[in-house]
Amino acid sequence: KAGVTQTPRYLIKTRGQQVTLSCSPISGHRSVSWYQQTPGQGLQFLFEYFSETQRNKGNFPGRFSGRQFSNSRSEMNVSTLELGDSALYLCASRSYRQQETQYFGPGTRLLVL
Protein backbone atom coordinates (compact mmCIF):
# COMPACT_ATOMS: atom_id res chain seq x y z
CA LYS A 1 0.00 0.00 0.00
CA ALA A 2 1.22 3.48 -0.78
CA GLY A 3 1.85 5.68 2.24
CA VAL A 4 0.47 9.09 3.03
CA THR A 5 1.42 11.62 0.37
CA GLN A 6 1.62 15.37 0.70
CA THR A 7 1.99 18.03 -1.94
CA PRO A 8 3.81 20.23 -2.45
CA ARG A 9 6.88 19.19 -0.48
CA TYR A 10 8.35 22.69 -0.35
CA LEU A 11 6.77 26.09 -0.67
CA ILE A 12 7.92 29.68 -0.39
CA LYS A 13 5.35 32.42 0.08
CA THR A 14 5.34 36.05 1.17
CA ARG A 15 3.47 37.62 4.05
CA GLY A 16 -0.17 38.27 3.32
CA GLN A 17 -0.50 35.53 0.72
CA GLN A 18 -2.55 32.39 1.19
CA VAL A 19 -1.52 28.79 0.72
CA THR A 20 -3.24 25.43 0.20
CA LEU A 21 -1.60 22.16 1.14
CA SER A 22 -2.84 18.75 0.06
CA CYS A 23 -2.79 15.35 1.74
CA SER A 24 -3.76 11.97 0.32
CA PRO A 25 -4.24 9.33 3.03
CA ILE A 26 -3.41 5.66 2.86
CA SER A 27 -5.99 3.83 0.78
CA GLY A 28 -8.93 2.87 2.97
CA HIS A 29 -8.12 5.36 5.71
CA ARG A 30 -10.94 7.77 6.38
CA SER A 31 -9.42 9.94 9.10
CA VAL A 32 -6.93 12.69 8.29
CA SER A 33 -5.22 14.91 10.86
CA TRP A 34 -2.95 17.89 10.39
CA TYR A 35 -0.05 18.99 12.59
CA GLN A 36 2.28 21.96 12.56
CA GLN A 37 5.92 21.58 13.61
CA THR A 38 8.08 24.58 14.49
CA PRO A 39 11.37 24.80 16.42
CA GLY A 40 9.73 26.95 19.08
CA GLN A 41 6.40 25.22 19.63
CA GLY A 42 7.19 21.68 18.57
CA LEU A 43 4.48 19.48 17.09
CA GLN A 44 0.98 20.86 17.52
CA PHE A 45 -2.38 19.47 16.45
CA LEU A 46 -4.30 21.59 13.94
CA PHE A 47 -7.45 19.61 13.12
CA GLU A 48 -8.85 16.20 12.25
CA TYR A 49 -11.35 15.21 9.60
CA PHE A 50 -13.38 12.06 9.27
CA SER A 51 -15.92 11.42 6.52
CA GLU A 52 -15.70 15.03 5.36
CA THR A 53 -16.50 16.40 8.83
CA GLN A 54 -14.15 18.22 11.15
CA ARG A 55 -14.15 16.22 14.37
CA ASN A 56 -11.52 17.99 16.41
CA LYS A 57 -9.69 21.29 16.27
CA GLY A 58 -6.53 22.57 17.91
CA ASN A 59 -5.82 26.01 19.27
CA PHE A 60 -5.03 27.88 16.06
CA PRO A 61 -6.52 31.10 14.66
CA GLY A 62 -9.29 31.06 12.09
CA ARG A 63 -6.75 31.75 9.33
CA PHE A 64 -6.09 28.01 9.43
CA SER A 65 -8.83 25.96 7.85
CA GLY A 66 -9.24 22.61 6.22
CA ARG A 67 -11.58 20.32 4.42
CA GLN A 68 -11.90 16.71 3.39
CA PHE A 69 -13.28 15.35 0.16
CA SER A 70 -15.41 12.28 -0.45
CA ASN A 71 -12.30 10.29 -1.45
CA SER A 72 -10.76 11.15 1.97
CA ARG A 73 -8.15 13.47 0.48
CA SER A 74 -7.73 16.56 2.60
CA GLU A 75 -6.56 20.11 2.09
CA MET A 76 -5.56 22.74 4.57
CA ASN A 77 -5.53 26.43 3.84
CA VAL A 78 -3.73 29.25 5.58
CA SER A 79 -4.85 32.74 4.68
CA THR A 80 -3.02 36.02 5.27
CA LEU A 81 0.29 34.30 5.94
CA GLU A 82 2.52 35.55 8.75
CA LEU A 83 6.24 34.96 9.24
CA GLY A 84 5.41 32.70 12.18
CA ASP A 85 3.51 30.32 9.90
CA SER A 86 6.82 29.07 8.56
CA ALA A 87 6.82 25.44 9.61
CA LEU A 88 6.72 21.81 8.60
CA TYR A 89 3.09 20.82 8.09
CA LEU A 90 2.45 17.12 8.62
CA CYS A 91 -0.58 15.13 7.68
CA ALA A 92 -1.50 11.81 9.27
CA SER A 93 -4.08 9.23 8.37
CA ARG A 94 -5.58 6.31 10.24
CA SER A 95 -8.09 3.58 9.73
CA TYR A 96 -11.00 3.13 12.04
CA ARG A 97 -10.29 -0.58 11.96
CA GLN A 98 -7.00 0.28 13.69
CA GLN A 99 -8.32 3.34 15.39
CA GLU A 100 -5.33 4.56 17.24
CA THR A 101 -2.29 4.19 15.01
CA GLN A 102 -1.60 7.29 12.96
CA TYR A 103 0.65 7.19 9.90
CA PHE A 104 2.37 10.39 8.87
CA GLY A 105 3.25 11.77 5.48
CA PRO A 106 6.61 13.36 4.58
CA GLY A 107 5.34 16.87 5.28
CA THR A 108 5.26 20.19 3.46
CA ARG A 109 7.93 22.72 4.40
CA LEU A 110 6.47 26.21 4.19
CA LEU A 111 8.70 29.27 4.32
CA VAL A 112 7.04 32.66 4.65
CA LEU A 113 9.20 35.65 3.70
Place this chain on the structure above:
Amino acid sequence: GIQVEQSPPDLILQEGANSTLRCNFSDSVNNLQWFHQNPWGQLINLFYIPSGTKQNGRLSATTVATERYSLLYISSSQTTDSGVYFCAVGNTDKLIFGTGTRLQVFP
Protein backbone atom coordinates in the same frame (compact mmCIF):
# COMPACT_ATOMS: atom_id res chain seq x y z
CA GLY B 1 -4.47 19.75 29.04
CA ILE B 2 -2.21 16.73 29.16
CA GLN B 3 1.49 17.49 29.56
CA VAL B 4 4.14 15.24 28.03
CA GLU B 5 7.76 15.34 29.13
CA GLN B 6 10.58 13.45 27.50
CA SER B 7 14.06 12.82 28.81
CA PRO B 8 16.86 13.17 28.14
CA PRO B 9 16.55 16.01 25.62
CA ASP B 10 19.81 15.01 23.95
CA LEU B 11 21.73 11.77 23.79
CA ILE B 12 25.05 11.07 22.14
CA LEU B 13 26.14 7.45 21.75
CA GLN B 14 28.77 5.41 20.07
CA GLU B 15 27.62 2.67 17.74
CA GLY B 16 26.79 -0.49 19.64
CA ALA B 17 25.69 1.21 22.84
CA ASN B 18 22.27 0.78 24.45
CA SER B 19 19.95 3.57 25.54
CA THR B 20 16.68 4.22 27.34
CA LEU B 21 14.38 7.11 26.51
CA ARG B 22 11.64 8.14 28.90
CA CYS B 23 8.21 9.72 28.44
CA ASN B 24 6.15 11.00 31.37
CA PHE B 25 2.57 12.16 30.95
CA SER B 26 0.32 14.02 33.32
CA ASP B 27 -3.02 12.25 32.94
CA SER B 28 -4.46 8.90 31.97
CA VAL B 29 -4.49 8.25 28.24
CA ASN B 30 -5.77 5.52 25.96
CA ASN B 31 -3.33 6.23 23.15
CA LEU B 32 0.45 6.35 23.30
CA GLN B 33 2.77 6.14 20.33
CA TRP B 34 6.51 6.39 19.82
CA PHE B 35 7.84 7.93 16.62
CA HIS B 36 11.24 8.43 15.05
CA GLN B 37 11.69 11.58 12.99
CA ASN B 38 14.43 11.21 10.43
CA PRO B 39 16.61 14.11 9.22
CA TRP B 40 14.19 14.78 6.36
CA GLY B 41 11.29 15.31 8.75
CA GLN B 42 9.42 12.07 8.18
CA LEU B 43 7.72 10.71 11.31
CA ILE B 44 7.98 6.94 11.40
CA ASN B 45 5.78 4.85 13.67
CA LEU B 46 7.74 2.73 16.09
CA PHE B 47 5.14 1.52 18.56
CA TYR B 48 1.52 1.96 19.50
CA ILE B 49 1.71 1.10 23.19
CA PRO B 50 -0.87 2.55 25.62
CA SER B 51 0.11 -0.21 28.06
CA GLY B 52 2.32 -3.26 28.30
CA THR B 53 5.51 -4.20 26.51
CA LYS B 54 6.34 -4.66 22.83
CA GLN B 55 9.50 -5.51 20.94
CA ASN B 56 10.51 -4.99 17.35
CA GLY B 57 14.05 -6.05 16.56
CA ARG B 58 16.52 -3.90 18.47
CA LEU B 59 13.76 -1.67 19.77
CA SER B 60 11.38 -2.35 22.60
CA ALA B 61 8.94 -0.24 24.59
CA THR B 62 7.17 -0.49 27.90
CA THR B 63 4.29 1.63 29.15
CA VAL B 64 3.19 1.60 32.79
CA ALA B 65 -0.15 3.36 32.44
CA THR B 66 -0.90 3.40 36.17
CA GLU B 67 2.31 5.34 36.79
CA ARG B 68 1.99 7.46 33.64
CA TYR B 69 5.27 6.76 31.95
CA SER B 70 6.66 4.93 28.96
CA LEU B 71 10.18 3.80 28.12
CA LEU B 72 11.76 3.19 24.74
CA TYR B 73 14.82 0.93 24.67
CA ILE B 74 17.31 0.95 21.83
CA SER B 75 19.89 -1.80 21.89
CA SER B 76 23.09 -2.07 19.84
CA SER B 77 22.51 1.37 18.37
CA GLN B 78 23.44 2.10 14.77
CA THR B 79 24.15 5.38 12.99
CA THR B 80 20.82 5.03 11.21
CA ASP B 81 19.09 5.33 14.60
CA SER B 82 20.08 9.00 14.71
CA GLY B 83 17.23 11.49 14.71
CA VAL B 84 14.58 12.71 17.09
CA TYR B 85 12.35 10.35 19.03
CA PHE B 86 8.90 11.57 19.98
CA CYS B 87 6.37 10.23 22.40
CA ALA B 88 2.76 11.22 21.66
CA VAL B 89 -0.28 10.61 23.83
CA GLY B 90 -4.00 11.25 23.62
CA ASN B 91 -7.54 10.29 24.52
CA THR B 92 -9.30 11.38 21.36
CA ASP B 93 -8.15 11.61 17.81
CA LYS B 94 -5.72 14.35 18.81
CA LEU B 95 -2.12 13.45 19.66
CA ILE B 96 -0.12 15.57 22.10
CA PHE B 97 3.58 15.34 21.42
CA GLY B 98 6.48 15.63 23.79
CA THR B 99 9.47 17.81 22.94
CA GLY B 100 11.48 14.81 21.81
CA THR B 101 14.87 13.24 22.49
CA ARG B 102 17.55 14.04 19.92
CA LEU B 103 19.78 10.99 19.46
CA GLN B 104 23.13 11.10 17.69
CA VAL B 105 24.96 7.83 17.10
CA PHE B 106 28.58 8.05 16.02
CA PRO B 107 30.56 5.24 14.37
